[in-house]
Amino acid sequence: xxxxxxxxxxxxxxxxxxxxxxxxxxxxxxxxxxxxxxxxxxxxxxxxxxxxxxxxxxxxxxxxxxxxxxxxxxxxxxxxxxxxxxxxxxxxxxxxxxxxxxxxxxxxxxxxxxxxxxxxxxxxxxxxxxxxxxxxxxxxxxx
Amino acid sequence: xxxxxxxxxxxxxxxxxxxxxxxxxxxxxxxxxxxxxxxxxxxxxxxxxxxxxxxxxxxxxxxxxxxxxxxxxxxxxxxxxxxxxxxxxxxxxxxxxxxxxxxxxxxxxxxxxxxxxxxxxxxxxxxxxxxxxxxxxxxxxxxxxxxxxxxxxxxxxxxxxxxxxxxxxxxxxxxxxxxxxxxxxxxxxxxxxxxxxxxxxxxxxxxxxxxxxxxxxxxxxxxxxxxxxxxxxxxxxxxxxxxxxxxxxxxxxxxxxxxxxxxxxxxxxxxxxxxxxxxxxxxxxxxxxxxxxxxxxxxxxxxxxxxxxxxxxxxxxxxxxxxxxxxxxxxxxxxxxxxxxxxxxxxxxxxxxxxxxxxxxxxxxxxxxxxxxxxxxxxxxxxxxxxxxxxxxxxxxxxxxxxxxxxxxxxxxxxxxxxxxxxxxxxxxxxxxxxxxxxxxxxxxxxxxxxxxxxxxxxxxxxxxxxxxxxxxxxxxxxxxxxxxxxxxxxxxxxxxxxxxxxxxxxxxxxxxxxxxxxxxxxxxxxxxxxxxxxxxxxxxxxxxxxxxxxxxxxxxxxxxxxxxxxxxxxxxxxxxxxxxxxxxxxxxxxxxxxxxxxxxxxxxxxxxxxxxxxxxxxxxxxx
Numbered sequence: 001x002x003x004x005x006x007x008x009x010x011x012x013x014x015x016x017x018x019x020x021x022x023x024x025x026x027x028x029x030x031x032x033x034x035x036x037x038x039x040x041x042x043x044x045x046x047x048x049x050x051x052x053x054x055x056x057x058x059x060x061x062x063x064x065x066x067x068x069x070x071x072x073x074x075x076x077x078x079x080x081x082x083x084x085x086x087x088x089x090x091x092x093x094x095x096x097x098x099x100x101x102x103x104x105x106x107x108x109x110x111x112x113x114x115x116x117x118x119x120x121x122x123x124x125x126x127x128x129x130x131x132x133x134x135x136x137x138x139x140x141x142x143x
Numbered sequence: 144x145x146x147x148x149x150x151x152x153x154x155x156x157x158x159x160x161x162x163x164x165x166x167x168x169x170x171x172x173x174x175x176x177x178x179x180x181x182x183x184x185x186x187x188x189x190x191x192x193x194x195x196x197x198x199x200x201x202x203x204x205x206x207x208x209x210x211x212x213x214x215x216x217x218x219x220x221x222x223x224x225x226x227x228x229x230x231x232x233x234x235x236x237x238x239x240x241x242x243x244x245x246x247x248x249x250x251x252x253x254x255x256x257x258x259x260x261x262x263x264x265x266x267x268x269x270x271x272x273x274x275x276x277x278x279x280x281x282x283x284x285x286x287x288x289x290x291x292x293x294x295x296x297x298x299x300x301x302x303x304x305x306x307x308x309x310x311x312x313x314x315x316x317x318x319x320x321x322x323x324x325x326x327x328x329x330x331x332x333x334x335x336x337x338x339x340x341x342x343x344x345x346x347x348x349x350x351x352x353x354x355x356x357x358x359x360x361x362x363x364x365x366x367x368x369x370x371x372x373x374x375x376x377x378x379x380x381x382x383x384x385x386x387x388x389x390x391x392x393x394x395x396x397x398x399x400x401x402x403x404x405x406x407x408x409x410x411x412x413x414x415x416x417x418x419x420x421x422x423x424x425x426x427x428x429x430x431x432x433x434x435x436x437x438x439x440x441x442x443x444x445x446x447x448x449x450x451x452x453x454x455x456x457x458x459x460x461x462x463x464x465x466x467x468x469x470x471x472x473x474x475x476x477x478x479x480x481x482x483x484x485x486x487x488x489x490x491x492x493x494x495x496x497x498x499x500x501x502x503x504x505x506x507x508x509x510x511x512x513x514x515x516x517x518x519x520x521x522x523x524x525x526x527x528x529x530x531x532x533x534x535x536x537x538x539x540x541x542x543x544x545x546x547x548x549x550x551x552x553x554x555x556x557x558x559x560x561x562x563x564x565x566x567x568x569x570x571x572x573x574x575x576x577x578x579x580x581x582x583x584x585x586x587x588x589x590x591x592x593x594x595x596x597x598x599x600x601x602x603x604x605x606x607x608x609x610x611x612x613x614x615x616x617x618x619x620x621x622x623x624x625x626x627x628x629x630x631x632x633x634x635x636x637x638x639x640x641x642x643x644x645x646x647x648x649x650x651x652x653x654x655x656x657x658x659x660x661x662x663x664x665x666x667x668x669x670x671x672x673x674x675x676x677x678x679x680x681x682x683x684x685x686x687x688x689x690x691x692x693x694x695x696x697x698x699x700x701x702x703x704x705x706x707x708x709x710x711x712x713x714x715x716x717x718x719x720x721x722x723x724x725x726x727x728x729x730x731x732x733x734x735x736x737x738x739x740x741x742x743x744x745x746x747x748x749x750x751x752x753x754x755x756x757x758x759x760x761x762x763x764x765x766x767x
Contacts, residue, residue: 031508035516071731074649075648094738095725097377101730
């Protein structure tokens with residue numbers, strides 16, 4: 001027979017483990033709901049289900065700002081992200097970061113309205129004058 | 144010249160470190176109660192060498208000796224003097240030398256202040272600390288030697304990244320490093336205590352002040368970094384859950400947990416193993432953070448020139464530190480019996496630890512998860528603020544309640560003053576109601592955050608008042624820190640919920656209407672400074688409701704060496720609000736891209752962090 005003390009201890013261990021599993025599950029599921037995938041234009045074009053997934057979850061698209069593509073009016077900035085193979089037209093209302101300029105690396109966060117047209121709600125550029133996304137470094141090396 | 148001098152100093156530090164290890168091993172078996180004078184002298188010598196070494200590098204930067212690779216890559220003759228000096232640790236090599244300097248310094252102080260403790264414990268701690276110093280010196284010497292030569296010496300340097308050319312560079316890294324590196328002392332003490340079987344209470348007494356000391360500096364260091372990011376990076380935020388920020392937060396959680404559990408250890412001798420684990424973990428997490436940041440495995444705003452071999456070295460140090468400490472812990476720890484806890488003060492203090500570990504695990508997972516997915520699924524992802532917000536915020540509410548109740552509990556037999564608690568709770572509800580009326584809509588979770596933080600603030604405030612009345616000033620440190628934390632959460636909540644942000648593209652001379660504000664772009668001015676030119680915008684922000692005008696003058700700076708643009712936000716702080724404006728030019732257009740933010744209670748937010756750390760500072764003067 002188990003004494004009362006042992007029973008109590010077992011019970012508290014069970015409660016503890018249950019609680020722990022719950023916490024880990026909670027962390028991991030929130031993690032899954034809140035991650036942002038990073039894609040290059042070519043990956044977007046070659047993938048089938050990206051637009052479907054993107055309906056519920058934001059996405060990051062990274063590449064270079066195409067030369068001569070920045071177009072500004074008083075409430076919008078439009079530009080083209082390229083990885084030298086495929087291009088995506090980005091439309092954005094808001095503030096661009098310091099180092100946003102043509103032929104520099106850029107990351108746009110937001111949703112696709114169709115495969116070629118991206119509505120960004122955030123633009124990121126790295127705080128390094130020589131920064132290009134690592135993915136593009138590889139592409140450049142391969143060329 | 145400087146190179147030879149610097150390199151020989153590194154060798155001398157190496158030799159003194161090795162001899163400290165040798166003599167420490169030797170004197171373990173020797174008789175006598177005191178540590179031999181020889182070891183003191185060697186430590187003093189070691190400190191002298193390392194300080195001279197750091198000064199040598201600083202001199203190299205001041206006189207712009209471009210025969211040194213590090214100086215060439217990170218400095219420039221035109222740079223103002225303060226940035227030449229501070230620039231010494233604005234790069235990987237120099238910052239590592241600063242790291243080692245502090246490590247040696249802590250070693251010396253530990254030796255000086257530890258005279259009253261058991262000899263065996265001191266010697267083993269010393270050996271452990273010097274092995275750590277040794278591994279970092281080897282790391283410095285072989286992968287990141289700041290005294291490497293270029294031949295022939297270039298005439299001009301490449302310059303320091305303009306983002307770093309800020310007075311904060313002189314403050315933020317040293318503060319943070321004192322926190323980071325200081326944690327090596329209780330790592331070593333834990334090793335020493337394990338091997339020498341030091342009694343629990345004695346161990347608690349020996350490391351307590353070190354923990355509080357490093358916590359204080361770590362808090363200030365993170366604070367300084369936050370303020371810097373706020374005014375320099377131009378996003379208007381002060382915390383981005385960037386990998387580097389997380390890397391500084393992980394040891395901070397550990398230190399905070401340690402600061403609390405040590406009280407239980409000192410008072411009751413319980414939780415010894417747990418405290419030892421925390422001691423070991425703090426420094427291991429520090430190294431892990433260093434690895435994440437410097438290996439280039441994660442990208443962040445802190446761009447050190449990345450180099451895979453460096454990453455590998457740090458990884459080896461990390462693995463060794465983990466394995467050795469794990470092995471020593473398993474071999475020497477005497478299993479504590481788990482005692483049943485009553486609802487006493489110890490339980491509340493321990494609950495702090497549960498929360499700290501939960502936050503730690505959350506932040507750790509969020510930080511390293513992208514590495515996992517990249518290795519396993521080959522997908523590139525990033526984890527942003529929404530993850531941290533959803534996971535952490537609900538737990539902060541419970542945490543705040545426990546934090547308010549904890550200090551009311553006693554070591555033996557707790558009886559809560561229910562009436563007082565209820566009154567304060569009702570008061571918190573009323574204050575929350577006032578906020579809702581002033582600011583209009585808020586979500587349920589924000590309301591809960593406000594109520595619980597008010598609860599904590601009032602409770603801690605009453606505590607402070609009571610202790611002052613009782614003339615027990617030395618005891619107020621906890622209440623002050625808790626008060627600071629409550630205020631911090633309250634102001635973060637207010638700031639997060641009620642910040643306003645407007646983005647516009649605007650030409651000179653134009654006026655734009657942004658809700659109840661009128662933004663007028665009056666003109667542009669060009670000026671010259673020592674090592675940059677700047678374009679200064681002249682804006683007028685008019686509040687039509689309250690009828691006042693704020694003049695804001697954001698800058699675009701054009702640096703020549705290296706050729707870079709930086710954007711300086713213009714910030715006007717009033718008692719209740721910060722008005723924050725950044726301007727950037729857009730290529731091929733006459734529009735300027737402008738972001739206007741109104742951020743409530745920013746100054747209060749900063750102040751509450753200072754109050755929180757003040758608590759730690761006061762604790763250092765607490766004598767039993």
